[in-house]
Amino acid sequence: MTQRLIVIGGDAGGMAAASQARRSRGADDLEIVAFERGHFTSYSACGIPYWVGGLVADRDALIARDPATFRSKHQIDVRLGHEVTSIDLDRREIVARDLVGGGEVREPFDLLMYATGASPTSPGWARPDAGGVFGVQTLDEGSALLAWLDGSPRPERAVVVGGGYIGVEMAEAMIHRGLSVTLLDRSEQPMSAMDPDMAVLVREAMTQVGIDVRTGCEVTGLTTANGRVTGVQTVDGLIPADVVVLGLGVRPNTALAAAAGLPLGPTGGVRVDRRQRVIGVDGVWAAGDCVETFHRVTGQPAYLPLGTHANKQGRVAGIDIGGGYATFPGVVGTAVTRVCQLEVARTGLGERDATAAGYHFVSVRIESTSRAGYFPGAAPMTIKLLAERRSGRLLGAQIVGRSEAAKRIDPLAVALWNRMTVDEMTGLDLGYAPPYSPVWDPVLIAARKASDAVMAAT
Amino acid sequence: MTQRLIVIGGDAGGMAAASQARRSRGADDLEIVAFERGHFTSYSACGIPYWVGGLVADRDALIARDPATFRSKHQIDVRLGHEVTSIDLDRREIVARDLVGGGEVREPFDLLMYATGASPTSPGWARPDAGGVFGVQTLDEGSALLAWLDGSPRPERAVVVGGGYIGVEMAEAMIHRGLSVTLLDRSEQPMSAMDPDMAVLVREAMTQVGIDVRTGCEVTGLTTANGRVTGVQTVDGLIPADVVVLGLGVRPNTALAAAAGLPLGPTGGVRVDRRQRVIGVDGVWAAGDCVETFHRVTGQPAYLPLGTHANKQGRVAGIDIGGGYATFPGVVGTAVTRVCQLEVARTGLGERDATAAGYHFVSVRIESTSRAGYFPGAAPMTIKLLAERRSGRLLGAQIVGRSEAAKRIDPLAVALWNRMTVDEMTGLDLGYAPPYSPVWDPVLIAARKASDAVMAAT
Numbered sequence: 075m076t077q078r079l080i081v082i083g084g085d086a087g088g089m090a091a092a093s094q095a096r097r098s099r100g101a102d103d104l105e106i107v108a109f110e111r112g113h114f115t116s117y118s119a120c121g122i123p124y125w126v127g128g129l130v131a132d133r134d135a136l137i138a139r140d141p142a143t144f145r146s147k148h149q150i151d152v153r154l155g156h157e158v159t160s161i162d163l164d165r166r167e168i169v170a171r172d173l174v175g176g177g178e179v180r181e182p183f184d185l186l187m188y189a190t191g192a193s194p195t196s197p198g199w200a201r202p203d204a205g206g207v208f209g210v211q212t213l214d215e216g217s218a219l220l221a222w223l224d225g226s227p228r229p230e231r232a233v234v235v236g237g238g239y240i241g242v243e244m245a246e247a248m249i250h251r252g253l254s255v256t257l258l259d260r261s262e263q264p265m266s267a268m269d270p271d272m273a274v275l276v277r278e279a280m281t282q283v284g285i286d287v288r289t290g291c292e293v294t295g296l297t298t299a300n301g302r303v304t305g306v307q308t309v310d311g312l313i314p315a316d317v318v319v320l321g322l323g324v325r326p327n328t329a330l331a332a333a334a335g336l337p338l339g340p341t342g343g344v345r346v347d348r349r350q351r352v353i354g355v356d357g358v359w360a361a362g363d364c365v366e367t368f369h370r371v372t373g374q375p376a377y378l379p380l381g382t383h384a385n386k387q388g389r390v391a392g393i394d395i396g397g398g399y400a401t402f403p404g405v406v407g408t409a410v411t412r413v414c415q416l417e418v419a420r421t422g423l424g425e426r427d428a429t430a431a432g433y434h435f436v437s438v439r440i441e442s443t444s445r446a447g448y449f450p451g452a453a454p455m456t457i458k459l460l461a462e463r464r465s466g467r468l469l470g471a472q473i474v475g476r477s478e479a480a481k482r483i484d485p486l487a488v489a490l491w492n493r494m495t496v497d498e499m500t501g502l503d504l505g506y507a508p509p510y511s512p513v514w515d516p517v518l519i520a521a522r523k524a525s526d527a528v529m530a531a532t
Numbered sequence: 533m534t535q536r537l538i539v540i541g542g543d544a545g546g547m548a549a550a551s552q553a554r555r556s557r558g559a560d561d562l563e564i565v566a567f568e569r570g571h572f573t574s575y576s577a578c579g580i581p582y583w584v585g586g587l588v589a590d591r592d593a594l595i596a597r598d599p600a601t602f603r604s605k606h607q608i609d610v611r612l613g614h615e616v617t618s619i620d621l622d623r624r625e626i627v628a629r630d631l632v633g634g635g636e637v638r639e640p641f642d643l644l645m646y647a648t649g650a651s652p653t654s655p656g657w658a659r660p661d662a663g664g665v666f667g668v669q670t671l672d673e674g675s676a677l678l679a680w681l682d683g684s685p686r687p688e689r690a691v692v693v694g695g696g697y698i699g700v701e702m703a704e705a706m707i708h709r710g711l712s713v714t715l716l717d718r719s720e721q722p723m724s725a726m727d728p729d730m731a732v733l734v735r736e737a738m739t740q741v742g743i744d745v746r747t748g749c750e751v752t753g754l755t756t757a758n759g760r761v762t763g764v765q766t767v768d769g770l771i772p773a774d775v776v777v778l779g780l781g782v783r784p785n786t787a788l789a790a791a792a793g794l795p796l797g798p799t800g801g802v803r804v805d806r807r808q809r810v811i812g813v814d815g816v817w818a819a820g821d822c823v824e825t826f827h828r829v830t831g832q833p834a835y836l837p838l839g840t841h842a843n844k845q846g847r848v849a850g851i852d853i854g855g856g857y858a859t860f861p862g863v864v865g866t867a868v869t870r871v872c873q874l875e876v877a878r879t880g881l882g883e884r885d886a887t888a889a890g891y892h893f894v895s896v897r898i899e900s901t902s903r904a905g906y907f908p909g910a911a912p913m914t915i916k917l918l919a920e921r922r923s924g925r926l927l928g929a930q931i932v933g934r935s936e937a938a939k940r941i942d943p944l945a946v947a948l949w950n951r952m953t954v955d956e957m958t959g960l961d962l963g964y965a966p967p968y969s970p971v972w973d974p975v976l977i978a979a980r981k982a983s984d985a986v987m988a989a990t
Contacts, residue, residue, distance in 0.1 A: 120966055130906055130907065403959040411965050481936070484942060487943070487961050488962075505942055506868065507870065513840050
């Protein structure tokens with residue numbers, strides 16, 4: 075008998091699961107209906123800052139697969155502009171509101187894929203009546219922001235609140251569009267995914283392109299006139315603004331899950347097992363920015379919303395729905411970005427995380443170059459490593475460089491994954507040739523210094 | 533009492549050992565004398581093709597540390613132009629010939645560092661009386677080649693014999709200098725470190741820049757006139773040449789070692805233990821292109837002359853000489869190069885190696901891009917993986933791409949080092965952001981396809 079899978083959320087996690095399930099179960103075996111409240115499916119949210127900044131000209135370029143493709147190629151019934159408002163696990167049905175046509179639909183399911191994503195954290199002061207205040211987590215939000223930027227009167231002064239990845243990337247995008255930009259962050263440095271001694275390099279680069287970076291700066295409110303934002307009130311005074319972008323991180327969209335009785339973990343995401351099955355609930359899977367995952371270094375639950383995890387988790391769920399077997403093995407916290415001519419990367423634990431996790435550790439920092447020093451294009455690079463005292467095990471790595479720096483986090487992420495010690499890492503057989511590396515790759519130089527520090531500390 | 537260390541060979545392996553030993557033993561504890569038959573110390577032999585090709589303008593840029601620096605900063609007595617001609621292990625002394633001033637010196641040692649490097653393989657037909665035939669393993673050889681290229685009559689037609697790394701790099705360098713270039717290789721494809729289906733991509737790129745690549749072509753002799761080379765005789769006929777570069781690989785310089793009774797391994801290199809101590813001989817270490825090392829994938833002895841190994845081995849030897857403890861853990865066969873606009877990389881075993889080692893394996897090849905497809909500068913990339921049947925363990929990887937491709941071998945090399953399966957690799961937490969990677973990094977796409985192939989084969 076044909077089963078029916080309902081997918082809530084038409085982005086990476088949900089649609090990866092749906093199309094993966096389709097690979098092993100045909101339409102006569104598994105009917106798939108996907109509800110998406112927005113106007114788009116399977117797009118690159120990570121690409122939004124580059125689209126807003128003008129580096130990527132075409133919004134549609136960010137869309138990996140559109141609804142028509144899902145319908146024709148994968149026989150998935152995609153319903154855009156439909157927001158699922160409740161899940162009834164006992165009756166095995168959902169209710170969805172048609173945001174365009176109006177009215178409600180009620181649809182039964184045998185299997186349920188929960189992939190509602192995340193929403194930008196919106197603080198109390200971000201009044202919903204203030205035009206010109208934007209999160210940028212979805213293509214719809216990106217479209218709204220771009221319409222505002224192109225509107226009349228044309229905004230000239232942007233304030234970005236929050237200096238995480240999206241905040242920093244959006245600040246740069248606004249500079250590219252010719253606005254004057256102020257970035258506000260409560261912490262000592264923006265880019266708090268990096269330790270302050272590394273983040274300061276990013277701050278310098280931001281300042282150099284003209285971003286006014288203000289740290290230790292708490293926002294207390296907004297000023298508006300005629301329904302439009304006019305400024306951001308802070309403990310240090312009022313900053314005029316024609317547009318405000320929220321870069322305070324995101325929260326998992328779990329209201330629907332919680333109301334239905336799906337379990338949430340300590341980080342706030344939906345709790346799933348290694349096969350992305352919602353814990354304790356039969357026939358329900360979850361993936362992407364709405365779920366809690368597992369950090370392989372701390373051994374603790376973690377919330378790390380990122381498109382690459384959503385895709386991997388969706389694939390795992392889809393294989394399971396399809397009757398196969400796969401597991402999502404957790405994350406080590408790898409993240410990379412390009413901002414203001416800098417390549418920035420991290421994996422594992424920073425000093426604050428490592429301390430919170432109870433580790434005793436050493437940390438070292440080295441300067442090297444991307445290529446042999448004599449080779450044209452050799453660019454400076456800073457690498458910081460954290461290693462556990464006593465064991466010498468790598469705990470985390472951070473990189474800031476001008477070019478060919480960010481992806482050097484990958485061998486470090488694989489070393490971390492495999493619980494290598496920094497001493498063993500000094501011997502790693504990494505690629506060497508003058509166009510790509512000094513004879514000692516910066517990663518190896520960092521491992522040597524960390525190994526020396528572990529020795530000295532024990 | 534002060535001990536005396538004699539270093540034979542002033543390049544990477546020897547001088548890394550000497551300067552590392554100096555870090556823990558001062559001049560009153562350890563006297564260090566280094567003999568080098570050439571005119572230079574510690575230079576980047578891997579940079580020679582870029583210098584010959586004009587990309588690196590200054591020969592001295594290739595020199596990491598000159599003799600004056602070793603003398604003043606490290607208190608190492610460096611004697612250039614001295615070729616050690618014999619080692620007497622019983623009397624603990626060496627004899628060196630002064631190639632410049634003439635005569636011989638006889639010097640005692642307590643400890644000996646053997647780091648004589650390698651020499652280009654020179655076939656029987658490469659008559660020593662033919663001017664214009666060059667290997668390019670040392671700066672002296674590079675200087676001689678450049679002098680010939682700039683000489684009169686000015687050479688116009690170059691033939692490179694052998695399509696390994698150095699051959700391919702030198703062929704491109706000659707093109708950059710405006711010569712017409714023919715590259716001859718006995719095999720089906722040049723670049724035999726890659727499987728033929730990957731090497732063909734390199735061949736196409738070479739052809740595109742104007743190199744006449746002839747494969748399956750055996751060289752039988754040289755023609756000369758007035759002591760100058762005039763052509764290369766092959767089974768397919770005579771190829772006119774004003775300059776011939778040998779790219780047939782290198783052989784370890786072990787004649788001196790063998791005469792002294794140092795043990796050689798099955799690959800022809802000096803046999804050393806994990807601390808780079810020559811097996812069975814007290815107080816003698818060896819490192820670099822003259823030693824045999826250990827392949828972590830096959831578990832067999834291997835000869836893989838490469839500057840990065842020489843530096844690591846030299847450091848290990850130097851730590852041991854200095855009274856510390858370190859080991860060289862072997863290699864996985866990683867190598868990268870840039871040739872004719874292509875980035876080329878490998879690690880582990882190719883199909884021929886894997887078969888020879890007795891493995892049953894699957895191999896897969898995928899096409900992807902360096903960045904998100906919509907991001908400016910995204911370039912195509914081909915990755916091939918070999919995995920053991922049944923276990924699914926990664927055995928080897930090869931990459932060819934236009935940009936941001938070569939160093940993607942590093943996470944694969946670390947995965948190989950840690951004996952990961954391709955299935956586990958599908959979950960790896962590699963850096964993702966649109967400027968650096970599609971949402972599935974090419975490495976992950978390759979791992980997924982390899983994992984599917986392992987499943988299908990078992």
